[in-house]
Amino acid sequence: MLPLKGITVLEFAQFMAGPSAGLKLADLGARVIKIERPKVGESGRQIAIKNLFIENDSLVFHTINRNKESYAANLKDPADLEKIKKLILQADVMTHNFRPGVMEKIGLDYESVKTINKKIIYGDVTGYGKKGPWAKKPGQDLLIQSLSGAAYLTGNLDDDPTPMGIAASDMFTGAHLVQGILSALYQRTKTGIGAKISVSLLESTVDMQFEGLTTYLNEKKTIPKRAKKGNSQPFLAAPYGIYQTKDSFIALAMVSLEILFKAMKIESPETFSHPDSGFRKRDEVMHFVGKEIKKNTTAYWLNLFEAQDLWCAPVYNYDQILHHDGFLELKMIQEVETAKGDVIKTTRCPFRIDEERIFSRKSAPITGEDNKRIEKEFNLK
Numbered sequence: 330m331l332p333l334k335g336i337t338v339l340e341f342a343q344f345m346a347g348p349s350a351g352l353k354l355a356d357l358g359a360r361v362i363k364i365e366r367p368k369v370g371e372s373g374r375q376i377a378i379k380n381l382f383i384e385n386d387s388l389v390f391h392t393i394n395r396n397k398e399s400y401a402a403n404l405k406d407p408a409d410l411e412k413i414k415k416l417i418l419q420a421d422v423m424t425h426n427f428r429p430g431v432m433e434k435i436g437l438d439y440e441s442v443k444t445i446n447k448k449i450i451y452g453d454v455t456g457y458g459k460k461g462p463w464a465k466k467p468g469q470d471l472l473i474q475s476l477s478g479a480a481y482l483t484g485n486l487d488d489d490p491t492p493m494g495i496a497a498s499d500m501f502t503g504a505h506l507v508q509g510i511l512s513a514l515y516q517r518t519k520t521g522i523g524a525k526i527s528v529s530l531l532e533s534t535v536d537m538q539f540e541g542l543t544t545y546l547n548e549k550k551t552i553p554k555r556a557k558k559g560n561s562q563p564f565l566a567a568p569y570g571i572y573q574t575k576d577s578f579i580a581l582a583m584v585s586l587e588i589l590f591k592a593m594k595i596e597s598p599e600t601f602s603h604p605d606s607g608f609r610k611r612d613e614v615m616h617f618v619g620k621e622i623k624k625n626t627t628a629y630w631l632n633l634f635e636a637q638d639l640w641c642a643p644v645y646n647y648d649q650i651l652h653h654d655g656f657l658e659l660k661m662i663q664e665v666e667t668a669k670g671d672v673i674k675t676t677r678c679p680f681r682i683d684e685e686r687i688f689s690r691k692s693a694p695i696t697g698e699d700n701k702r703i704e705k706e707f708n709l710k
Contacts, residue, residue, distance in 0.1 A: 331358025332682065336514070339364055339416060340397070341425035341437075343371035345470065345496050346530060347454045348393045349503030350424060354510070355396040356678035356687050359422070362703065363394065363694065364413065367401040370696035383671055386693065392675050394693035395665050401697030404435050412709040413437070417445050419707055422510055426454035429464050439525045450513040452506050452526040459527075468530045473498040477534040482541065486557045486612075502533040540564065557612040559619060566607030567614035571644060572622040578644035579627050581634075586614065592637050595621055665692040 336359040340351040348363075348371075355361040365371045373393070374386045381388035400416070402409040417423060423442065425432060432438045432453075439451045456468015466472075474480050474492040484491035509526035517523060535542065541553055544564050553563040559570035561580065568589055571580050581589070586607055590597045598617065600610065607614055622630060627643050634641045643649075650656050663677040671692075678687040704710055 331687070334358035336360065336422065337420045338362065339413075339420045339423040341423065341427070341432075342454065343426065344373045344376060345393060345499035346468075346502040347424050347426040347452075347506070348373065349500055350452070350454075350506040350510070351397060352393055352395065353503070353507045353678070354422070356689060357680070361397040362416070362699070363397050363399045364404075364416075365399055365401050365696050367403055367697060370399070370401070374696070383673060383692075384667055384669055384695070386695075388673070391665070391667070391673055391693045395675065396689040396691045397694060398699040398703065399694035399696055400700055400703050404437070410435065412704070414445055415709050416703075416707055417442055417449065420446065420449060421514070422450040422452065424452040424454070424506065424510075426468075428468075429455060429459040443523060447522055448517060449523040450510050450517065450526065451523065452510050452528075454502060454506060455527070455529045457531045458529045463531070470496040470498045470530070473530040473534050477531060477538070479534055479538060482538070482553060482555070482563055483560075484555060485560045486555045488555070497537065498530045498534040501537050502528050502530050505533050505536070556615055559615050566605075567611040568607070568618045570615055572615075572619050574622055574627040574630060575625055577627045579622065579630050580642045580644055581618075582640045582642075584639050584641075589618070589639065592634060592639055593621060660686060663688045664690070666690055667692040668695055668698060 333354060336354070338351060338354050338359050338361045340348065340361055340363045342348050342351065351361045351363070363371065370386075374390045376389060377387040378389045383391055402413055404410055404413065417437075425437075433441075439453075442449055442451055454468075455464070456466060456473065457463035471492055474497065475490065477498075479497075480490035480492045483493055505528045506526065509528065513524040513526055541564050545551065545553065555563045556567070556570060559572055561570045561582075568581050568584065568586065571578055586597060586601060600606075601614055601617070603609065631641060631643060645653070651662075661676055661679075662674055665673050665675060667673070673692055678689070680687055
């Protein structure tokens with residue numbers, strides 16, 4: 330049995346961060362009911378990647394809202410709001426990512442909700458917290474990565490600020506929300522009382538950078554400088570990074586210059602003799618290593634380095650990783666099916682419980698798909 334079976338979650342969240350938390354809770358066995366606007370549903374249904382849609386909803390909506398139910402309600406309508414409050418009375422968790430002040434206006438802020446259900450775990454997501462000059466700014470992944478300093482860590486020295494090519498701020502924030510909710514659920518088993526869990530995109534994105542920020546705060550507040558070429562982590566010494574080979578690219582990690590040069594059977598230049606050369610002369614070292622690496626193929630270097638237990642990896646694109654035996658062994662791809670029978674390939678839950686992988690066949694729901702059944706089951710009439 331999945332560990333969260335029997336836990337009911339009401340998800341008022343939209344777009345990515347909040348729904349990604351609901352996805353993980355659903356995969357772990359919780360019953361996640363999306364509370365959406367009638368007919369149009371949540372705004373994330375129309376946020377598309379590559380303009381791909383399945384049955385009028387974006388493909389990305391399906392990837393992040395699979396395995397959930399949908400209850401359509403107009404929160405500004407007193408009758409619908411009363412039904413929602415009856416649902417809250419019977420729920421374990423509710424989440425939302427409205428801007429500060431929205432839930433207060435409709436009477437579904439934490440202080441109001443806990444008078445309905447003192448055991449409720451109330452999770453909210455904001456962009457920048459609830460107070461301060463940024464509180465009402467739009468919280469969006471690219472904006473947060475840009476504002477937080479993270480965009481100056483990716484790429485090479487002469488590149489423009491470069492955000493990560495994934496919704497990293499959203500995903501980390503969703504993961505933090507899940508961690509908080511699970512902690513509160515455990516605490517509730519001892520106290521019988523719920524709790525409020527608050528996360529923000531900015532705080533989570535700052536937390537993603539705890540290594541670099543701690544270094545900055547304790548080392549003369551020096552702005553991190555990306556490597557001239559092959560940069561992967563601007564705070565680490567050469568040869569850490571990505572190098573072009575004769576036919577593709579290879580990544581090198583956590584290997585000393587002395588050991589690397591010995592493995593490559595090349596003489597270390599006298600100018601790199603100082604133990605801190607990897608830090609002091611990072612660009613020069615990476616340039617020198619890069620010229621040598623480019624003389625042979627990726628397969629050549631992998632065979633050489635792996636035989637000596639040096640940490641390295643080829644640099645794959647999606648097509649290469651998805652067809653590799655190492656990836657296929659993980660069984661990370663699953664098929665989900667919509668209510669109308671369309672089949673979508675997507676990733677599965679990354680957890681394993683007692684070595685069992687978690688798969689789910691159910692795709693994202695149609696807006697209001699479960700209204701009749703939920704109203705009958707929870708006696709909302």
